Amino acid sequence: MYINQQKKSFFNKKRIILSSIIVLLLIIGGAFLYGKSLLEPVEKDSKTTVNINIPSGSSVSAIASILKKNDVIKNEKAFQYYVKYKGASGFQAGFYHLNKGMDLDAIIHKLTSGATSYAFQITVTEGAQLTQIAAAIADETKYSKKQIIAKLDDETFINQLKKEFPDTVTNEVFNKNIQHPLEGYLFPATYPFHDPDTSLEDIIRAMVKQTNSYVETYKSEMKKNKLSVHKLLTMASLIEEEATEKADRHKIASVFYNRLKEKMPLQTDPTVLYAAGKHKDRVLYKDLEIDSPYNTYKNTGLTPGPIANAGMSSWEAALHPDQTDYLYFLAKSNGEVVFTKTLKEHNKAKEKYITSKNEK
Template identity: 50%
Template sequence: MDNEAKKLEMIEKMKQRKKEGKIVRRIVAIVTLVILLIVSVVGISGYFYVKSALKPIDPESKTEIPVEIPMGSGISAIASILEENGVIKDARIFKYYTKFKNETSFQAGNYSMTQSMTFDEIIESLKTGKVYREPLFALTIPEGLTLEQISKIVEKNTEFTAEQFMEKVVDPEFIKNMMSSFPDLITEEVMDGNIRYALEGYLYPATYSFYEENPTLEDIITTMISQANEILVEYKPLLEEKQMTVHQLLTFASLLEEEATAQTDRETIASVFYNRLEIDMPLQTDPTVLYALGSHKERVLYEDLEVDNPYNTYVNQGLPPGPIANAGKTSIEAALSPTDTEYLYFLADSEGNNHFAKTYDEHLVNVDKYIR
């Protein structure tokens, strides 16, 4: 083959490769365009679906739909119930909406709803307990009570005795079931052998409405634990950031709850405890001594401070083994967001006002001024 023929052959191959290149580029362009179209369609469809799911199913509907929310239901279960009854279009959208709005504290009961209700109206109904039928009875659990004190409230308002209540909260099988039902709330930490009651601190203080004539003791206690779970879940990111467990948080918060008076600055008291923990100084808080003694006293004596008990923070460094009471949201938030101070001491005067000090000498001056 002469040079001219070779040159023509090379030119022909180049033309062929160029032609093939154009075809490949065209195919790539078409495939890319198709992918972009699919993504756009999916995105637009998703947008309109979510937009539709956020609206009432039928804005004109006046038909009442009875909806039963069982005791102990979390937001996932509630959303599923609403979808199954045709009150909302998509349970997942409702669940994400409530989380975005930081809505909690939904009440169990039998509700009367319609397909014309907005998400906000449904949430308000679930929070305020505007129900289809009135609750048969309610239990109000104040902040700062121990399990033993709660047992007496249950005895006063139900057919169960305080002894039956305490038997249930210490029942190993029941505790195991609660750990299984609320794994993010109740962990193996409650099984520490030094802990007096595994579920101490895990029954959230609130008013609970009951719609069944004779709820079981398990249902009553589970409802309180479920509420604690609902409250604590919103603080999970902050707990992870502070490298703090739920058990540690509830224990710390219970100390603030017991030290608090009506005028107490809990965030500042929290700073005192954190400052002491940082330098390995005993917390030396009287409520832990009273819990160790198992009795209430108007005044803690010097001999009480020496009681040999894991809960006594005068003789043991760090936090006690577990909560000494059931803390409310104010104390929980104070434990997570303490004031930034250098205080190591504080005392409350006869009017409940707190006085803080950085040094022991300053503290003694406060003692002379406000206590003696």
């Protein structure tokens, strides 16, 4: 009986020790995983730029505080300990452009490699519509997309731009049925800004100024072609939105000009999507019935204004279209564009490259 009690007591002690070891291992493992998670990105797949300024003479703890405040790191102490563990030093003052997808190693490398000369930069892509540009500005600044669009549509501000850039911003931006007066007037480029408090007006002004510089370059050619700036930007935007990487923009331009000459509707799908205010992979027949002056299936002539901005290749095509007899074109699934002269040829190409493919 006594021996059995001893055995029972021994096994109980053993069980307690084993349980304690397991709990201890779980605590250590949990602490390790938690510590490891603090070194990982705040948002692994994030690509959004976070602009920060590290003042001269900032300590590691001050830098950690700035990073945490901007939600670039998860924990200040973890950053400080990791810097000490890595033996990192030589952090430099200035502007940095980080993102929440960076881990601590990437952040430390960036901060010790040297700052940039600009506080933030905004990239405006070719074929971007005004609402998309507003979103790009909002991503890099303190201004909301709603504030930006309101400023872009503000008549008082636009009249200021008319005075500053009279050859570029004309009364045509206030044409009847224009959705956004400055649509197409914000040139595609990357714009660095050195003052973190740059006003919204100056951000927009820089983009219009870039357009104005190209207007000055092409002024004589526009005059020769009897194209106003507004009409050039409108035509260039249609070419930009229709062109694929493999498309010959000069041939596309020739189709548009030929149809205008014949008083045929341009029938270009991007104008329907612009009228609808949304992007779709395919334009359906019911979409073609949208009642809008931008719908080039229901209206002849150019749209009231540009439907997006355009890069230089589309400007060039609008100014120097090929001399052809083409009245139709369509894009194959591989991006190649097929040009035809008659509706019969166009329907044949459509059957070959589009309809038959969709039925398979």
